[in-house]
Amino acid sequence: MKPSIVVIGAGPAGVMASIKAAHSGKGVVLIEQNSFIGKKLLLTGKGRGNITNMAGQESFLNYFNKNALFLRDAFRKFFNKELCDFFTSRGLRLKTERQNRVFPESDMAADVVKVLEKSLDNKNIELILNTKVTDILVENSTVTGVVLDSHRKIIVKKVILATGGVSFPRTGSTGDGFRLVKKLSHKVTQLRPGLVALVSKDKWVRSLQGLTLKNVKVIFSQKNKRVESCVGELLFTHFGISGPLVLDLSNRVNSWLDTQGVSATIDLKPGLRKEQLESKFLRETNGKKEIKSFLRLLLPLRLVDVFIYRCNLDPHKKISQITKKERQAIVNLLKALDFKIVSTLGLDKGMVTCGGVSLKEIDPRTMQSKLINGLYFAGEIIDVDAVSGGYNLQAAFSTGFLAGESASSG
Ligand SMILES: Cc1cc2nc3c(=O)[nH]c(=O)nc-3n(C[C@H](O)[C@H](O)[C@H](O)COP(=O)(O)OP(=O)(O)OC[C@H]3O[C@@H](n4cnc5c(N)ncnc54)[C@H](O)[C@@H]3O)c2cc1C
Incomplete structure (x- = not known):
């Protein structure tokens, strides 16, 4: 024919x-x-x-x-x-x-x-x-x-x-x-590239390679631009972050990366307000518990080390010795674990x-x-x-x- x-x-x-x-x-x-x-x-x-x-x-x-x-x-x-x-x-x-x-x-x-x-x-x-x-x-x-x-x-x-x-x-x-x-x-x-993983140069981010966080929220921002994910799953990789939340927002964020880096913030406890998290500390009756063990109840072990490092804490410090300032720093980080995104993984790896x-x-x-x-x-x-x-x-x-x-x- x-x-x-x-x-x-x-x-x-x-x-x-x-x-x-x-x-x-x-x-x-x-x-x-x-x-x-x-x-x-x-x-x-x-x-x-x-x-x-x-x-x-x-x-x-x-x-x-x-x-x-x-x-x-x-x-x-x-x-x-x-x-x-x-x-x-x-x-x-x-x-x-x-x-x-x-x-x-x-x-x-x-x-x-x-x-x-x-x-x-x-x-x-x-x-x-x-x-x-x-x-x-x-x-x-x-x-x-x-x-x-x-x-x-x-x-x-x-x-x-x-x-x-x-x-x-x-x-x-x-x-x-x-x-x-x-x-x-x-x-x-x-x-x-769209539906693509994002690259961070922050060493602590890369050190978490293989860690999956469930029920978290991620927010990307640059100057007056801001996008927020729903609650879901985020994966740390050897180059930065991936997982459904990240891939879905990457299509919005990719153009922002033409000019400069983008700030990423993970809300590790989207279901709890800061005051509720702070009262978790105050409710802890065992004052002799080390801060590291206490954080273990709130976070995956590998993130506990990041918190100790980011909040400049002595891991063996007892809960009763934690100052108000230290407590607030931990709570702030639980609600906004922040780092920089420098690029996407590129067209080779973009799904769309x-x-x-x-x-x-x-x-x-x-x-x-x-x-x-x-x-x-x-x-x-x-x-x-x-x-x-x-x-x-x-x-x-x-x-x-x-x-x-x-x-x-x-
Ligand atoms: C890893 C991965 C996972 C994905 N998962 C999903 C998913 O689960 N759900 C979803 O909705 N989407 C998903 N997508 C996206 C989806 O695959 C694409 O949106 C879809 O394939 C686009 O279809 P298309 O026909 O337009 O293009 P393509 O599927 O890319 O097909 C284009 C074709 O044109 C041919 N071609 C190109 N140039 C020429 C030429 N000059 N002469 C002859 N032939 C040529 C190519 O060889 C190719 O076969 C995924 C993509 C990837 C990479």
């Missing part, structure tokens, strides 16, 4: 776009530079494939860091329920876990990829692997085809660009799409890309370029990004669906 549409990139966005476009009966060529589809998808949800989230549409949009409204039309066409139906109707059993996160029952992202692979087995879709698109051909602001790395040209009037972002480049998202559209005068906003093709130049009702007729965008290449929880994959599937539908209509 003579192709009408070329889709570039066989991640979730490109695959969904191809399936939807082929459904109209049009011929689709899907081109992927890797030797198999969905390489990044295999890594999602720690290999378990957190494909979406069952939050309602309005609260779902709140999990996007900015530009969420751009996705409204795509979500109206194809949202979490439709995505779940897509997979379950093809034999993949799903389950919903805490915080409404949806996974395959098998806990294997590979099973999600298998369903997508099988769905591409359609007479209207030609899948070309191990092949890179090197150029998009345009005449009079209208798409005329693409050029492959073999120098072969495919002549079509519709191209869907679903090449992903620039993070985790070893999966194939090496930023080709951005280079291709910049040549066509599209604006690409600044690209930064913040930034992308400017939304001003994409029609949200169709995903078509406002500059080039016949050029459509889908997935992470677009300037939208969300926290973890299945939101990013849903955005990729939904924009893929809408781009596929629009490119194949008319």
